[in-house]
Amino acid sequence: MVTLEGKIRVPQAQREATNAALVEHVALTRAEDGCLFFEVVPDPVDPEGFRVREAFLGPDAFAAHQSRVANSAWGRLTKDFQRQYEVSGLDDPVSDDETWMAKALALADAASAVGEVPVGALVVLDGEIIGQGFNQPITRCDPTAHAEIVALRQAAQAQSNYRLPRAVLYVTIEPCLMCVGAMVHARVARVVFGAREPKAGALLSHPKVDDHSINHRFEIVEGVLGDVCGQRMSQFFSKRR
Numbered sequence: 001m002v003t004l005e006g007k008i009r010v011p012q013a014q015r016e017a018t019n020a021a022l023v024e025h026v027a028l029t030r031a032e033d034g035c036l037f038f039e040v041v042p043d044p045v046d047p048e049g050f051r052v053r054e055a056f057l058g059p060d061a062f063a064a065h066q067s068r069v070a071n072s073a074w075g076r077l078t079k080d081f082q083r084q085y086e087v088s089g090l091d092d093p094v095s096d097d098e099t100w101m102a103k104a105l106a107l108a109d110a111a112s113a114v115g116e117v118p119v120g121a122l123v124v125l126d127g128e129i130i131g132q133g134f135n136q137p138i139t140r141c142d143p144t145a146h147a148e149i150v151a152l153r154q155a156a157q158a159q160s161n162y163r164l165p166r167a168v169l170y171v172t173i174e175p176c177l178m179c180v181g182a183m184v185h186a187r188v189a190r191v192v193f194g195a196r197e198p199k200a201g202a203l204l205s206h207p208k209v210d211d212h213s214i215n216h217r218f219e220i221v222e223g224v225l226g227d228v229c230g231q232r233m234s235q236f237f238s239k240r241r
């Protein structure tokens, strides 16, 4: 993952034009393939500054962003503004798990767009998505409509099989007890999640399913794009407060 953090200083005379161009710039960047996080906010301690924070899946997505911006209205307007940026992760290769998690993250965004807690999930089999879902218990009036359940249902339908023995489930947030139960029933091979859920997480935070009570175990991987997945949750809840 490539991250950038820093400041841009806007000359007073350009302030209005910059504010006007910023909305489009943010929307276009967030819609870019491989953009995981993008935020430009007024600097609380510098009236002429903006703070910039961005995260891209990998060097290619970051380079594509840079070249798009250079030729955009925003790029032309801010070309000579003073900047102080720190970029890291430019040499980090992108793993398959990260690529899938980025897609789960886009599903989490679909949840928050309709006012649901931002959790997204994917079921992948032999390098193909066979099920996907986002959290939607409120919109569906369905307490079981968690991202993982929606994705598992779709996957099982696609396979015409209630067992998904070689499948990998990707989810942005550590699953709850209900979803862990469903994963056991589905016999998935592997579960990859982003950030831990300290309250309701039932895989590592509060493991409830022990080896004696079930006859299936799966591999667990945590922390894939974990910071970004967790950030989506904290952003969502801070906006609601």
Ligand SMILES: [Zn+2]
Residues within 6 Å of the ligand: 146, 147, 148, 175, 176, 177, 178, 179, 180
């Ligand atoms: Zn759940």
